[in-house]
Structures are given as structure tokens and as C-alpha cells.
Amino acid sequence: MHRTWAIIGGGNGGQAMAGHLALLGERVRLFDVFSDTVNAISRQGGIKVTGAVNGFGPLEFATTDMGQAMEGADVVMIVLPSIYHEEMGRNCIEHLRDGQIVFLHPEASCGALAFKKLLVEAGNTADVTIGAANTLLYSTRIITPGTVDIFGVKHSLYMAALPASRGTRLEEAIGSVFPNFTLCPNVLYTSISNNNAMMHPAPTLLNVARIEAGQDYFYYTEGITPSIGAFVEQMDDERIALGEAYGFIMKTLRKSYFDMYNSGDMSESDSLSALCKKVVAYREIKAQKTLRTRYVLEDVPYSLVALQSLAKIAGVSTPCIDAVVQLAHGMLHGELDEGRTCEALGIAGMTKADLLRYVS
Amino acid sequence: MHRTWAIIGGGNGGQAMAGHLALLGERVRLFDVFSDTVNAISRQGGIKVTGAVNGFGPLEFATTDMGQAMEGADVVMIVLPSIYHEEMGRNCIEHLRDGQIVFLHPEASCGALAFKKLLVEAGNTADVTIGAANTLLYSTRIITPGTVDIFGVKHSLYMAALPASRGTRLEEAIGSVFPNFTLCPNVLYTSISNNNAMMHPAPTLLNVARIEAGQDYFYYTEGITPSIGAFVEQMDDERIALGEAYGFIMKTLRKSYFDMYNSGDMSESDSLSALCKKVVAYREIKAQKTLRTRYVLEDVPYSLVALQSLAKIAGVSTPCIDAVVQLAHGMLHGELDEGRTCEALGIAGMTKADLLRYVS
Incomplete structure (x- = not known):
């Protein structure tokens, strides 16, 4: 079963992720704050991936509108340096809907806890599952906007859900596409595995x-x-x-x-x-x-x-x-x-x- | 009034100190653990000093016998890396007599407190004054045993007595020969001035x-x-x-x-x-x-x-x-x-x- 993914962040990791997911047949939207990046990707209709993964991954769309990217997404995957987690987290909260997964990829340490705090502070009561990875799946660099080179894909990395009781949802959504992720007891484990x-x-x-x-x-x-x-x-x-x-x-x-x-x-x-x-x-x-x-x-x-x-x-x-x-x-x-x-x-x-x- | 000085330590600082004091007309004995050093100095009868201070300083004697060096000394000056303070301190305690000054030059930080603890532990009740300098008076290096080059003499450095009430004794003994030393309120000051x-x-x-x-x-x-x-x-x-x-x-x-x-x-x-x-x-x-x-x-x-x-x-x-x-x-x-x-x-x-x- 294919899902709809909103990738938040069009940097090295975000573009690699979006391109790879699209190549795997998933429906993918990419959000970035830079219109140059968004326009370049929109013009070519997707992302070219070279290296360890190869091909052209067609996206549904790329956008600078976070609400548009997130609407109807099954998984909202935040692929950003952790220094942007708080700002981007705040911006995305109002668009979160029941049943969505927010996946911090990676969370650095305790990113999931930080996101949960934002949710509580915003008074958001949507039934969302927070997920977190201990590190980025790829070693990758953008060549030009819309073209990324993936040097390597990690064989084994960790993910966890917050609350941990939602682990099966991560297994279904993330694990079914990327068996490289091992589900851990909780987000303290991914945080400490940094x-x-x-x-x-x-x-x-x-x-x-x-x-x-x-x-x-x-x-x-x-x-x-x-x-x-x-x-x-x-x-x-x-x-x-x-x-x-x-x-x-x-x-x-x-x-x-x-x-x-x-x-x-x-x-x-x-x-x-x-x-x-x-x-x-x-x-x-x-x-x-x-x-x-x-x-x-x-x-x-x-x-x-x-x-x-x-x-x-x-x-x-x-x-x-x-x-x-x-x-x-x-x-x-x-x-x-x-x-x-x-x-x-x-x-x-x-x-x-x-x-x-x-x-x- | 000239005094009798026992210099404990025949390294760079100790030889410079001994030679300089002798050149200033003081009576000086030098203790070192190495008989080669002691023999070389004994053979020539003193220490040659070059550089910022110049001349031949005749010593009373050099010895590997700490008791002999300390007997009758007005000032026992310990010129050693602080890692040797404890061992040498313990060795010299039994030879300490009423009225002597033990001067740690330098004390690194809190050397005077460490020495005082040794005295208390040894049950030594001699009426001694502990003195401490915050740094070494000289920049100096030994050329050969018995010959030292003094690159520089500090214009201003600090000393303090433990207890501080004995400051005038340091002024009389050390300050009268080396006005470069400023007397400080107490040994916490010299320790912190490191x-x-x-x-x-x-x-x-x-x-x-x-x-x-x-x-x-x-x-x-x-x-x-x-x-x-x-x-x-x-x-x-x-x-x-x-x-x-x-x-x-x-x-x-x-x-x-x-x-x-x-x-x-x-x-x-x-x-x-x-x-x-x-x-x-x-x-x-x-x-x-x-x-x-x-x-x-x-x-x-x-x-x-x-x-x-x-x-x-x-x-x-x-x-x-x-x-x-x-x-x-x-x-x-x-x-x-x-x-x-x-x-x-x-x-x-x-x-x-x-x-x-x-x-x-």
C-alpha cells in the first residue's frame, strides 16, 4: 500500500528522501522555504537521484506552502538540521490532523520530546504519532537543486515512536518502506544512540x-x-x-x-x-x-x-x-x-x- | 644582615636561586637528590651564573643530605616542581627547627596549605613560618650542572606567609634580598595569582x-x-x-x-x-x-x-x-x-x- 509523504526540508537529506521515496512508488510532496529550490524541482517535476540509488523520482509537487504539503499526508517527515526543528515544528503544528505521523529524521537527541512540547504548548489535540530516527538514512549531497548524489544508504539505523505504544504505526508506515529502520523501545533509545x-x-x-x-x-x-x-x-x-x-x-x-x-x-x-x-x-x-x-x-x-x-x-x-x-x-x-x-x-x-x- | 639559606632542589630554578643568592653575599647550601649534580657543584665550589645575572656564586656546600643542608639555615627554600612538594616536604619536616622559614618557590596553587597539612600530620610543633611565591623569580635553564643561564628576572611577583600574621618575617628575610616580591594578604592570594x-x-x-x-x-x-x-x-x-x-x-x-x-x-x-x-x-x-x-x-x-x-x-x-x-x-x-x-x-x-x- 502506497502512502502520501510530506517531506519538510529540501536540503541534502530532504531531496534524497523525497527522490528515493518517489522512486519506490510513494506519493511525495516536498516543502522548502526557498522558492528557488521549489521552482527548480517543480520545473523538472521531481528529483534526479544518482549514486547508491539511481533514477528520476517524480513528485506530486514541491511547494513553499507548508499547509499544502501536509494536507492529506500520511507521514510528515521533517528532514532538517535540529536547529530548525523548533521553528518548523511550530509552523507545521496547525496543519496536523488526526492519524498523521510526524517523523523527525533524524531527531538529533530528544527531538521527539521537543516536538511533543510544542504540541502541548500549542494546545494541539490532534491524534498524531511522533516518530524519530537516530541518524539520517543517507550519506548524500545535492549536486544542483533537484539532483542529489546518494553516496551511501545505511544498512541499519533506529527509530522509535512517541508514545512508544504507537510503534506499530511506525513499523507499518516507515518500516514497510525502509526495513533498514529497527524499531526501538522508545525515543530515549534513539536519542542516546546518537x-x-x-x-x-x-x-x-x-x-x-x-x-x-x-x-x-x-x-x-x-x-x-x-x-x-x-x-x-x-x-x-x-x-x-x-x-x-x-x-x-x-x-x-x-x-x-x-x-x-x-x-x-x-x-x-x-x-x-x-x-x-x-x-x-x-x-x-x-x-x-x-x-x-x-x-x-x-x-x-x-x-x-x-x-x-x-x-x-x-x-x-x-x-x-x-x-x-x-x-x-x-x-x-x-x-x-x-x-x-x-x-x-x-x-x-x-x-x-x-x-x-x-x-x- | 646576611642569612643562611638551604635551597632544596638543584634544577633550573634551584641552581639559579643558589648562585644568585651567593652572588648577593648570602650563605647558601644546596640540596639535591642527584649526586652527579651535587658533585659537579662541589668540585667547582659554587655556581656560575650567566645572562641577566652574571658571576660565580660560591656556596657553603652542596649535599645529598637534607639534614645537613637545613641545619642552622634561616630560610629553607623549596625550588621544585609541585609534584615533588609532598615527598620532599615529608623528608624535610624532621629537620625543621624553631624560627626557620620554609619558602615554597613557587607554591603552584595552595602549596603552602599542602605543606602545613604535612606538618600537622607529622605532629611537628616547631615554630616555623611557611612562605610561598606565586611564580618563579627567574626564567632560566641549566647549561651544565653548576652553570645556569638566567634569561630574565621578574620585576614583580607575589609572596605570602602562612599564617599571614608572619608576613613581616618574610619581608625581613626574602623581601630584604629580593624587593621584587610584593607581600600579599595571605596564601590564597598567591595561589589564585597563578x-x-x-x-x-x-x-x-x-x-x-x-x-x-x-x-x-x-x-x-x-x-x-x-x-x-x-x-x-x-x-x-x-x-x-x-x-x-x-x-x-x-x-x-x-x-x-x-x-x-x-x-x-x-x-x-x-x-x-x-x-x-x-x-x-x-x-x-x-x-x-x-x-x-x-x-x-x-x-x-x-x-x-x-x-x-x-x-x-x-x-x-x-x-x-x-x-x-x-x-x-x-x-x-x-x-x-x-x-x-x-x-x-x-x-x-x-x-x-x-x-x-x-x-x-
């Missing part, structure tokens, strides 16, 4: 000297030096402990890399720094030329701060994560959003049991 | 990517990039606030640099990063080639942790200082001493008022 929160801010901030000296380097093979890798592994231990506090057995970053990328030369005892040098897909990935990148401006407030919020409620200490948040604020002071604090997530004052009930 | 705590650990740790890539760089002119400088300034704001909490008006790092080094091209509105590029004396100072340097292994546990301890008692928050301590532990985990915690300083459980009474 590897970008580990791999983006700390290595970027700890390469500040190179970045500000104008040196080029390869992000993974050169940027994750032994001590930087050791530090990230300690952050990751805090993430794993946070998961445990909520009853989950999480996979470490090192184990993820080993499972995803081992082509025979990796050892389970390799350090993160050593593993990063062995990932073929990472070899050519260059580093940012500034600290003012989404690796910091987005992943600190919308990922690490969200993890701090979950840690606060669970009473888990996260000294390395805290240090990275402070480092970012100290270096870029005044330039970072406050981010996903307990207050911003609408979970301030909850106990761990309260929160687990709230998401279940 | 610029190395700001300028050593964070810039070293934040240059980890360069260091571990084997790149050479100049510590001050290249290592203090704009964002690293911004971060250090925020750490320094915490230090200033800590001083305020104890009733002091401290000088910021930037103001110190401006006052010490302005040769007309500095502006009071320059950032720390900009100022560091303008300090002529800093131009040729190369950076460390490893994180395992005293800039981290010493200055984190013996300076930053000590400041954290004072902050804890005063109820002052130090998020940037905390972040640097955590960064060091995360990168070098297991390799750092616990350092000068409240417990190690013998001040755990004190209120701010208690501590101020304790040092006064």
Missing part, C-alpha cells in the same frame, strides 16, 4: 589549533589523534552508562565501527583512533575549516545538551560530555543556542520513572 | 591535534589561536571571580601581559590571542612535543585542582576550569595525580570564613 554527538563536537573543538591555523586535515584519519580518540571513548562510556540507567544495552562507538566497517583488518581491541584510520569510507572526508559548523553549533546544543538533560534526570554524571559543552561555550561564547535543556524539552522536574512513563 | 594555571594546561590540551601530528609550533604566538585565547580568557574570568570571593581584586591575565610587556604596540582592548603575538619575549618559545609535560601533568593537578578546591569552599562555579581538568583526565586517563583536592590540602569541610581564619 553517534554524531560523540564524533562531531569533541574532535572538531580539539582540532581548533589546526582549524584556526588554516591547516587542512582529514577529519577521521588525522583528526582523531590518539588522545582525542581516548577522550571520545570516555565520552562514549558516559553515553553507554546513560543508556544503562534507562534500561538499555547500547553499542559502543568502537563496536559500531567494527560492525559497520570491518573489512578484515580491524581488531575489536583497536582504539577508536586506530579504527578511524581503517575505515575506507572515511579516508577522503576532509575537516571543517571553522568551528562555526553544524558539528559544533548544532551538535552541542541539540545533541550533547539533550544527553545532559537525560543524564540529569537519571542522576548519571557525564563529566566528559559536560567538558565538551563548556569548551564550546568558552570558545564561541554567546554564539551557541541554549539548546535542549530539561526545560526546553518539557521534562524538567520529572523523575526517571516519570520520564519512562511519559515516553512509553 | 597565571601558569591559565596559560599552560588549556593551550597545551587544545593543541593536542598539532602535538600528536608531530607539528612544531610556537607556544604563544601560534598556540594561542583566537578561540583558544577566548577560552583561556573565560577561565581567567573564573579565577578573577574566585579571587573576589575571597576579598581580592586580582589582575586579569590580559592586564598582566599589558603591564609586563607593552612596548607601545599593545592595546588594552587586544584579545589574549592578539596580545600573545605581540610579546617579544614569547616569540621564540616553542611548544611541547607531547601532552605528557609539566604543563599538564603538574599544572592540572597541582594548580587547577587546587583552584577548584578553593572554589568549592567559596561556592564559586568554575565550569571552564573544570572542563580543562576533565579534558586532561579524559585524554590521559590514569596518568594524572589526583592533586590538591580539599582533602589533600587539609581544608575539607571548612567554610570560607574558616579558611580565611586558617590562613590569617
Whole structure:
């Protein structure tokens, strides 16, 4: 059974998603704020996809009118950097109708909780299911508006429903099209399964000297030096402990890399720094030329701060994560959003049991 | 009136101090644990000093016997990295006699408190005055054992007595020979006036990517990039606030640099990063080639942790200082001493008022 999808966001991920879904025979509308993007896609009637997925995906329409995009959609999929979640979330709420799924793809950390708070604040009582992915399905870049290159499609990623009791709706709608998504117990699991929160801010901030000296380097093979890798592994231990506090057995970053990328030369005892040098897909990935990148401006407030919020409620200490948040604020002071604090997530004052009930 | 000085430590600072004091006509003995150093100095009968101070300073003797060095000394001056303070402190306690001054030069942060705790623990009731300097008087390096080059002598540095009521004894003994030392209200002031705590650990740790890539760089002119400088300034704001909490008006790092080094091209509105590029004396100072340097292994546990301890008692928050301590532990985990915690300083459980009474 094909469904109608409103893709909110015509950036790299949104165009890849819209094109791919259309190629799979789904009915797809694309919303973007930029009329240039919308016009380019409208002119050609869809999106050309190259790379790991190939073909021309015809869209129902592209539009700058969110209400039009969302009307009659079964799934409203928000494919935007998390810094835009709140603004776009507010805009889409009035158009939400009973039975719709709002899928945050990805949610960074706690995006679903943040969206739920917007719904409550707006007094919206529509019977909607919020869904969230832990990461983006694709590695992808737009070539020109309407043409995207998909370098890779992840084999395995996570999704969860808020409330968790609506998981079967996500399975039916998302899982039937993309079996790559594994349904998780709840949105705390997808939030804590955020590897970008580990791999983006700390290595970027700890390469500040190179970045500000104008040196080029390869992000993974050169940027994750032994001590930087050791530090990230300690952050990751805090993430794993946070998961445990909520009853989950999480996979470490090192184990993820080993499972995803081992082509025979990796050892389970390799350090993160050593593993990063062995990932073929990472070899050519260059580093940012500034600290003012989404690796910091987005992943600190919308990922690490969200993890701090979950840690606060669970009473888990996260000294390395805290240090990275402070480092970012100290270096870029005044330039970072406050981010996903307990207050911003609408979970301030909850106990761990309260929160687990709230998401279940 | 000339005095008898026992210099404990025959490293760069100890040899410079011993040679300089002897040149000023004082009676000087030098203790070191290394017999090679002691023998070389004994053979030539003293220390040759070159550079900003020049001449041959004849010593009474050099020895590996601490009791011999200390017997009859008016001032026992400990000129050692702070990581050796505890061990050497314990060794010297049994030889301390009524009326002696023990001067920690420098104390890093809270070295005098740490020494006082050793005295109490040892049950030593000799009537001694503990003195402490905030930094080393010299920039200096040993050329060969018995020959030191003094690049520079600081015009202005701080000392304090523990208890503070013994300040006049320091003035008489230390101040009469070295007017460069300004007597401060108490040892909290010298502890908080520790610029190395700001300028050593964070810039070293934040240059980890360069260091571990084997790149050479100049510590001050290249290592203090704009964002690293911004971060250090925020750490320094915490230090200033800590001083305020104890009733002091401290000088910021930037103001110190401006006052010490302005040769007309500095502006009071320059950032720390900009100022560091303008300090002529800093131009040729190369950076460390490893994180395992005293800039981290010493200055984190013996300076930053000590400041954290004072902050804890005063109820002052130090998020940037905390972040640097955590960064060091995360990168070098297991390799750092616990350092000068409240417990190690013998001040755990004190209120701010208690501590101020304790040092006064």
C-alpha cells in the first residue's frame, strides 16, 4: 500500500528522501522555504537521484506552502538540521490532523520530546504519532537543486515512536518502506544512540589549533589523534552508562565501527583512533575549516545538551560530555543556542520513572 | 644582615636561586637528590651564573643530605616542581627547627596549605613560618650542572606567609634580598595569582591535534589561536571571580601581559590571542612535543585542582576550569595525580570564613 509523504526540508537529506521515496512508488510532496529550490524541482517535476540509488523520482509537487504539503499526508517527515526543528515544528503544528505521523529524521537527541512540547504548548489535540530516527538514512549531497548524489544508504539505523505504544504505526508506515529502520523501545533509545554527538563536537573543538591555523586535515584519519580518540571513548562510556540507567544495552562507538566497517583488518581491541584510520569510507572526508559548523553549533546544543538533560534526570554524571559543552561555550561564547535543556524539552522536574512513563 | 639559606632542589630554578643568592653575599647550601649534580657543584665550589645575572656564586656546600643542608639555615627554600612538594616536604619536616622559614618557590596553587597539612600530620610543633611565591623569580635553564643561564628576572611577583600574621618575617628575610616580591594578604592570594594555571594546561590540551601530528609550533604566538585565547580568557574570568570571593581584586591575565610587556604596540582592548603575538619575549618559545609535560601533568593537578578546591569552599562555579581538568583526565586517563583536592590540602569541610581564619 502506497502512502502520501510530506517531506519538510529540501536540503541534502530532504531531496534524497523525497527522490528515493518517489522512486519506490510513494506519493511525495516536498516543502522548502526557498522558492528557488521549489521552482527548480517543480520545473523538472521531481528529483534526479544518482549514486547508491539511481533514477528520476517524480513528485506530486514541491511547494513553499507548508499547509499544502501536509494536507492529506500520511507521514510528515521533517528532514532538517535540529536547529530548525523548533521553528518548523511550530509552523507545521496547525496543519496536523488526526492519524498523521510526524517523523523527525533524524531527531538529533530528544527531538521527539521537543516536538511533543510544542504540541502541548500549542494546545494541539490532534491524534498524531511522533516518530524519530537516530541518524539520517543517507550519506548524500545535492549536486544542483533537484539532483542529489546518494553516496551511501545505511544498512541499519533506529527509530522509535512517541508514545512508544504507537510503534506499530511506525513499523507499518516507515518500516514497510525502509526495513533498514529497527524499531526501538522508545525515543530515549534513539536519542542516546546518537553517534554524531560523540564524533562531531569533541574532535572538531580539539582540532581548533589546526582549524584556526588554516591547516587542512582529514577529519577521521588525522583528526582523531590518539588522545582525542581516548577522550571520545570516555565520552562514549558516559553515553553507554546513560543508556544503562534507562534500561538499555547500547553499542559502543568502537563496536559500531567494527560492525559497520570491518573489512578484515580491524581488531575489536583497536582504539577508536586506530579504527578511524581503517575505515575506507572515511579516508577522503576532509575537516571543517571553522568551528562555526553544524558539528559544533548544532551538535552541542541539540545533541550533547539533550544527553545532559537525560543524564540529569537519571542522576548519571557525564563529566566528559559536560567538558565538551563548556569548551564550546568558552570558545564561541554567546554564539551557541541554549539548546535542549530539561526545560526546553518539557521534562524538567520529572523523575526517571516519570520520564519512562511519559515516553512509553 | 646576611642569612643562611638551604635551597632544596638543584634544577633550573634551584641552581639559579643558589648562585644568585651567593652572588648577593648570602650563605647558601644546596640540596639535591642527584649526586652527579651535587658533585659537579662541589668540585667547582659554587655556581656560575650567566645572562641577566652574571658571576660565580660560591656556596657553603652542596649535599645529598637534607639534614645537613637545613641545619642552622634561616630560610629553607623549596625550588621544585609541585609534584615533588609532598615527598620532599615529608623528608624535610624532621629537620625543621624553631624560627626557620620554609619558602615554597613557587607554591603552584595552595602549596603552602599542602605543606602545613604535612606538618600537622607529622605532629611537628616547631615554630616555623611557611612562605610561598606565586611564580618563579627567574626564567632560566641549566647549561651544565653548576652553570645556569638566567634569561630574565621578574620585576614583580607575589609572596605570602602562612599564617599571614608572619608576613613581616618574610619581608625581613626574602623581601630584604629580593624587593621584587610584593607581600600579599595571605596564601590564597598567591595561589589564585597563578597565571601558569591559565596559560599552560588549556593551550597545551587544545593543541593536542598539532602535538600528536608531530607539528612544531610556537607556544604563544601560534598556540594561542583566537578561540583558544577566548577560552583561556573565560577561565581567567573564573579565577578573577574566585579571587573576589575571597576579598581580592586580582589582575586579569590580559592586564598582566599589558603591564609586563607593552612596548607601545599593545592595546588594552587586544584579545589574549592578539596580545600573545605581540610579546617579544614569547616569540621564540616553542611548544611541547607531547601532552605528557609539566604543563599538564603538574599544572592540572597541582594548580587547577587546587583552584577548584578553593572554589568549592567559596561556592564559586568554575565550569571552564573544570572542563580543562576533565579534558586532561579524559585524554590521559590514569596518568594524572589526583592533586590538591580539599582533602589533600587539609581544608575539607571548612567554610570560607574558616579558611580565611586558617590562613590569617
